[in-house]
Amino acid sequence: GAGVSQTPSNKVTEKGKYVELRCDPISGHTALYWYRQSLGQGPEFLIYFQGTGAADDSGLPNDRFFAVRPEGSVSTLKIQRTERGDSAVYLCASSSGSQGTEAFFGQGTRLTVV
Amino acid sequence: EDQVTQSPEALRLQEGESSSLNCSYTVSGLRGLFWYRQDPGKGPEFLFTLYSAGEEKEKERLKATLTKKESFLHITAPKPEDSATYLCAAARGSTLGRLYFGRGTQLTVWP
Numbered sequence: 001g002a003g004v005s006q007t008p009s010n011k012v013t014e015k016g017k018y019v020e021l022r023c024d025p026i027s028g029h030t031a032l033y034w035y036r037q038s039l040g041q042g043p044e045f046l047i048y049f050q051g052t053g054a055a056d057d058s059g060l061p062n063d064r065f066f067a068v069r070p071e072g073s074v075s076t077l078k079i080q081r082t083e084r085g086d087s088a089v090y091l092c093a094s095s096s097g098s099q100g101t102e103a104f105f106g107q108g109t110r111l112t113v114v
Numbered sequence: 115e116d117q118v119t120q121s122p123e124a125l126r127l128q129e130g131e132s133s134s135l136n137c138s139y140t141v142s143g144l145r146g147l148f149w150y151r152q153d154p155g156k157g158p159e160f161l162f163t164l165y166s167a168g169e170e171k172e173k174e175r176l177k178a179t180l181t182k183k184e185s186f187l188h189i190t191a192p193k194p195e196d197s198a199t200y201l202c203a204a205a206r207g208s209t210l211g212r213l214y215f216g217r218g219t220q221l222t223v224w225p
Contacts, residue, residue, distance in 0.1 A: 004157070033211060033212075033213075035213075035215075040217065041217055042118075042201055042203070042215030042216050042218055043203075043213075043215045045212045045214070048211045056212055058212075059212070091157055093157075101163075102160045102163050103148075103160070103211070104160060105150075105157035105159070106157050107155075107156055107157050108156075108157050
């Protein structure tokens, strides 16, 4: 596609529920990133994929968060037992290589846990 | 601790009034310094990458510069459409693609 696509654009869920957020990167981009952005803050790193493997998952806050990229393209961020503190905008980005090449961001998924 | 700090938090300029945004970083082994623009409800939009001290890049009314400790985004004769939040981010040599973001500077340009 022309850009990074994220679905859904908005998600409201009840505390304790499971959610999945999807990211379609730019075609051909091997690197994919997930970030989380709270109001008034800069994006906070969650996880980085190079191909199908998670090269760096040190930003995942706890074991309720998990992400996959089984075929090296689309990625899904999964959050179990959601908490109100998980409410934020979840951003996905992709780039053509590793460090030093610019990352292009999607519009984000706004997650609200009520 | 790796850190990126942006100042000011907010800046209001009259149209045509030039100014600069600051990004200071304490990131070991800097691999690249990135500037993004973010409009409300949108994802960050890539503007520039700077790789080494002394490097400068320009795009329309924006010019980004880099020293060993900080980067500046200079805005010359801004227009209302330049109003946005400007984010600075740094990439380290040892952590591959991870970007360390600052909190951003919210720029408002009024006519």
